[in-house]
Amino acid sequence: MPDTSAPSFDDVPRDLPVETLPAATILFAGDSGDGIQVTGAQFTIATAMAHNDLATLPDFPAEIRAPVGTTYGVSGFQLHFGSVDIRTPGDEVDLLVAMNPAALKVNLHRVRRGGAILVNTDAFDARGLELARYDTNPLDDPALKSAYQVIEVPLTTLVREALKDSGLSHKDIDRSKNMFALGIALWLYQRPLEAAVTWTEKRFAKKPEVLAANLTLLHKGYHYGETVEAFAVRYEVAPAAMPGGTYRAIRGIEALALGLVTAGVKSGLPVFYGSYPITPASDLLHELAKHKVFGVVTYQAEDEIAAIGSAIGASFGGVLAVTGTSGPGMALKTEAMGLAVMTELPLVIVDVQRGGPSTGLPTKTEQSDLLQAVFGRNGEAPMPVLAASTPSDCYETAYEACKIAVDYMTPVIVLADGYLANGSEPWRIPDPDALPDFPVAFATPKQAVREGEVAVVDAPDERTPEDNDARFLPYVRDPQTLARPWARPGTRGLEHRIGGIEKQHETGNVSYDPANHQLMVRLRAEKVDRVRQTYAPTAVNGADEGDVLLIGWGGTRGAIEAAVERLAAKGRRVSSIHLRNVWPLPDDLAPIFDRFAHLVVPELNNGQLIRLLRDAHLRPFIPLDKIQGLPFRTAEIEAFVDALLDQE
Amino acid sequence: MSDPNELSPSTPEQPERPVPTLPPGATAPRRVGTLPPGFASGTKTPASAPGPADARPHPKPAKLAGLPEGPGAPAVLPPRPAMPPAGGDGGGSASAADRKAWATDQDVRWCPGCGDYAILAAVQRLMPELGIERENTVFVSGIGCSSRFPYYMNTYGFHSIHGRAPTLATGLKTMRPELDVWMITGDGDALSIGGNHFIHLLRRNVNLQVILFNNQIYGLTKGQYSPTSEPGKVTKSTPYGSLDHPFNPLSVALGADATFVARAMDRDPKHLTDVLRRAYQHEGTSLVEVYQNCNIFNDHAFEVYTEKATKPFSTVYVEHGKPLVYDQGRKGLRLDGLRLEPVDLTGSAFSADDCMVYDETNRELAHLTIRLFDAPEHLPRPFGVFYVEQRPTYDALVQQQLAEVQALRGPGDLRALLHAGETWTIGNN
Known part of the structure; x- marks a missing residue:
């Protein structure tokens, strides 16, 4: 020292x-x-x-x-x-x-x-x-x-x-x-x-x-x-042996704010944050309100619905739009989330989870909004869901969510929780140049097409804004991501109308056609599925095979990995994986599951990820649920695994 | 279905229908280059939705003719152009071709005879004469019959969800103040489900125009009473009569510190256009309530104000600087204590000089005038621009604060931001 x-x-x-x-x-x-x-x-x-x-x-x-x-x-x-x-x-x-x-x-x-x-x-x-x-x-x-x-x-x-x-x-x-x-x-x-x-x-x-x-x-x-x-x-x-670098102590909620500001810089877009104060998400509003020098606009809306509505309006205007809340606010925002799905506009929705239901335990932590995030909307309204796992991981998760939102033209949910938001840890400050830029290419007038032409994103160059016979088709999709073009109001030749009524494929016109509806539902689902293209391979913490695999997500990472360490030290053959991309689930999990005898899913809820896993994998996943408004203690997970293996 | 990627086999059996409402670029069938594998097979570009489209002539595709050259959105909000003098039916000097450029090729799907048509026509007539450009204009709406409006304007448009148009419009205008934003809403949308957003939009004074179609009924849900329906109204949801006390949208607006409050009606398009023009000129949230007849569920609701036989003595048009006189000069409104009292100008007792001279900058007078509402059998219903106040707009204040902070503290430095606060270094980094 x-x-x-x-x-x-x-x-x-x-x-x-x-x-x-x-x-x-x-x-x-x-x-x-x-x-x-x-x-x-x-x-x-x-x-x-x-x-x-x-x-x-x-x-x-x-x-x-x-x-x-x-x-x-x-x-x-x-x-x-x-x-x-x-x-x-x-x-x-x-x-x-x-x-x-x-x-x-x-x-x-x-x-x-x-x-x-x-x-x-x-x-x-x-x-x-x-x-x-x-x-x-x-x-x-x-x-x-x-x-x-x-x-x-x-x-x-x-x-x-x-x-x-x-x-x-x-x-x-x-x-x-x-x-x-x-x-x-x-x-x-x-x-x-x-x-x-x-x-x-x-x-x-x-x-x-x-x-x-x-x-x-x-x-x-x-x-x-x-x-x-x-x-x-x-x-x-004594001082800990930590990797070299410059550190600061950071709370998760601060890291979320920094991640959003970083995404604004990296995308070249102004950031709009619409929010209504709610515990434990309010500090995100407080943090972002400080960052006006980066062009961040914070808007304290009259209610949760106005918070997301304003963000959707900003997104339509070509801005990196974010809204944040906690569980009760998520409930209020759900109709507008569906609108963002239908209009296929980029939007990041941060849910700092707390104990529920209803007002629940406002200042206590829980992971009980997962199913709400994945499924909690009327109609078929899929959207990607990311979960931050440590206070410092909040930074990259926020950045990644923004990138997915604009690359795929979709609303994205970021799940944090009260423990992550308020908890702090040393953060090795990243090199801001290490995260890639993702400059946004707005639609250009040349993307309008004439009658009989194939609608493609990469249209011929000779198109001019004054081409009177050309029409902009707002729901033509990128062949790789299925993202539709983002046409910024103010761009001549791209005037178009969108809304919550079902869209006709490609034209975006109002359509009640039965076949078109099925096509559009499938296209929206497929687009969200393709977000998997962005995933890093799922990493196993510990040995590649063994008796027990702990499958976690979100803020339980520290407790799970500490338990794996303790169990391994006792000679137990235990490993873990931790999901940042919770929805759609990664498609490389099955081979990992194959290599472990028991699949345990620790969660701070009554069993939510486990339902998604069972649906996708039809295996005997074992729940380890804690619903006390408190994070896991390492010993709880350790004892559970000990008991599981000792009863064999 | 065996293959989840296959569309329903019923698709090819769909009867062939003419697709007159499709824009030229989308005419089926043609190769769809952007569909993923599994989606393309058997896929047609779907036909237009079923509906009474065939009953009406199909408008030809709008042309982009007549637009001046120039780049897209200006970076800085330009001053609004001075208005040319109004003239003709509904005012405006725009040619038919100019008006047409602002219409889309979509079939207008309101019921035949709906008052919405007249409002749409007035707006489409007004647009070309404002000297603005379609690409810089956005129509945002909520839900309801009126909220289909954006589909018929060849501008940027957003048909959002019930009651929430003010929220989208606020977010959009705050971040893109150089755009002209118009909000279309109705009595249910703005005053019932969206009442909260409505008052907050007005108090913030976001610089946009609100056209509130008030037909005193829920149309799209097929005829329930609305927050502006008269007490005792018999509807499907109130077979024994409504017990709700209705409120006056303009009183609500004044109570919410609105800076531009006006009323017009669908059956007086010239006045409507004049009011809309003034609404556009106002910097701030301009609220224009339009009495709009729903001929299906609430026909004749405003008949007394629109029909020749009753209109003269049932309406009073307010004009800044002019006395409150109506019924072709036969009647007037005089200030009696804290209320406006109708007086007969045909006898010797009162003349126009005794009548209240309207001052649209006087909030108290606006309150009194707007409350010519509570005893409709004795008092004329007022129309016109009731109140105008100059107050900084929310969007301008937001941008101003951003600029001030940036001028004070310089541009953001991401590296410095990440390193803010107490830091420590381990190793040689």
Whole structure:
């Protein structure tokens, strides 16, 4: 580790033993108003700067400020970091920082036996215990202290004492106690302070007294660790061996935004993003709204339908159009999605999935919109569906979706989820030149044809816009992709009308002809099937053959691959594949399935991909479903496979 | 079917029909070079849809004649051309050939006698005289009888879904402000299923024209009452009479801060054309409600305003700067407190000088005038341009903000964007 990352004021360290860990998991928990998410994000940056690999799981209530001290108001931020490859936010917590009794009550079960719990003892008063529905003070329970290493810190007292001359109100002082806790955690794991200092300076640049208070607490917390003999050991987590490159920490939702901006640059098209705020997709609107220098226009529509309608209108105008939402919004957009299918306009629809049905679990993650994405429209309305698998994979998935949309003149759905959107990980920043450009060739006047001519995309050059006998045929198709031409309004000679009524083949005129309808339904389906031409071969993670193949999609990738690693280490013959292109399904799966005895499909739903797989492959796929609003823990998948193989 | 790629065997047995509605380039049969294998066999270019097409003469294919030379869409929104003086039936100096260039070769499929024909004719008449080009013009519609309109305009067109035309039109105009966008909608489309989008379009003031065909009935679904139907209306869905209170689309529009609010009717094409011309000239969302007769499901709905015997005393045409006088000068409207009161101008008590002089920039007056609606037996129904306000348009503001941010911060640099925030480097990269 470079010397610069060592805190400069840590020059008189207490003579504590240092235990080196390959990885650790910390969970900060407290009231949703306690600044838990900020604390977690700061620890994340400090950890990234220490060159650890990491994965995070913010977990917050749907209520903005739930009643203080209640269990349902507990906000959490879990961070798993290590010198090894980190794929999940961690199964078991090594250190729980509980700002109040409710935070302890909600999260105690996540702490491993023997793990550490740092509590703010000031919050464990009669009122706090009552709010958390504790009959007795859990800190007085000898069982707690025998099972866990409990570190009792009178956080509120310490913070008030440290800031008694700051001139800040009691309320402001109490709100800053997260910085003290952050300081302790940074000390405990030997994280550098610089990143948190820089961030704090930026955040409170306009409020010098608040800035001073926060920096004081950060440092006091750090020093508290070494002065108070509450800690028996400090931990060291060495830098991870990561591929060379420049890194940043990125959340999935940020990566989605960057992928869309990149696609705009690569296609040469302005980006239009129409959206209506909805958890957990709103941050995509917030992120994209920053990028006006790239010509990105964001439109906060009056509702979900207006959001997609405006995007379809923009797409008709020759723009890279995107709309984003979560499950309930997807439901509202479905009719308009069908319109995009019928009019064969490029459109990207981002669905950041959350627990459903109905309002469901707005802030919790789930993978339950897959069948909705693949089938959830009236009529035969196929469209490609892509699923991002990690926060950083969101970048390429968004780019790929845009490319498919314009290459195939089709709406494309991108599935992310709350875990991917809010979770962060180190991202090796890609070379923007590495992704290919996909300049869009709009239809030209020479594509109009005269009577008796064959309609082809590559028409003779001598056609002029003033050729009075020529007609533009908006539904003539590219022979390879079956894409229809994209005619930009403003182009003379290509005036045409489209809409939601069935189209006559080639002319695009209204047609109720029975044979034509069947032809058009088949053509639209075949076009979507041909998106397979763009797929990379399906890669097997692990050995090419074995006893169990785990078949995953979306945000479960980290947990599945971590489980494969653990199982393989025990000698189990387990591999996995992970689908980014969920629909149409890749056509190279059968030979892979042939090489494994058991086919297990882990999903955060009641069995959705498994239905698509059974339909296509008629094999005894085994479901592994978790529907708790939480991501898989690696151990859950590991245990399932162990049980499966042990019962043989 | 054994081969999923084969079309239904019934295809070849389809009776041969003349295909007069096909554009020349699509005449069947001919080789279809772009079909994938498996689709070509036995495939004919399908005939036109069944329908009462044979009952009407088939318009000849439109010509692209008369278009000036020049490149496609201008990059910058040009100022709208000054209007030539109106004249003749419905106004306009466009020749028949000019008008024809704006019509498509598609059969118009509205019921014979429908008021929509007159509105279509007025629009097709107006277009050539506006000095605009077909390729820069887009008609966007929702669902309903009126929303078939774009198919008959030889421009770019989008027949979208029920109630959602404002959303498409907004997205299009926001990103392509140099295009002329017209939105076609009806009382069900705009005020019922699309009511939300309608008010938000108006408050945003997107620079486009809305023609709202109000026939006070659902036509395409065969005759249910609409949000503008009168109370007690007996329809298929209200055999004992409708209990719904109808609303006044123009009051809704003013309530939503619309910047151009007008009313015309299908049976007065000259006035309709004049109002549409003014709507086009206005920068912002121009709402033109058109009373349109549905002779199948709601015939005579506006008869009192359109027929010679009753029209004079049942209607008042408002004009900016002119007193509110009607019935060939025999009656007028006078401001009495906060309401407009009809007065008799034939006696000695009142003259035209006592009548309210209309001011289309006065929102309160517009409100009062538009509310000549609640007691139709005593008051004339007003027509004309009721309210005009100059307010920045949404599309212009969006483009302006983009330009300002780009001027301030320079063009986007993708590499810099990806590297934004805290970064760290591992190895020699």
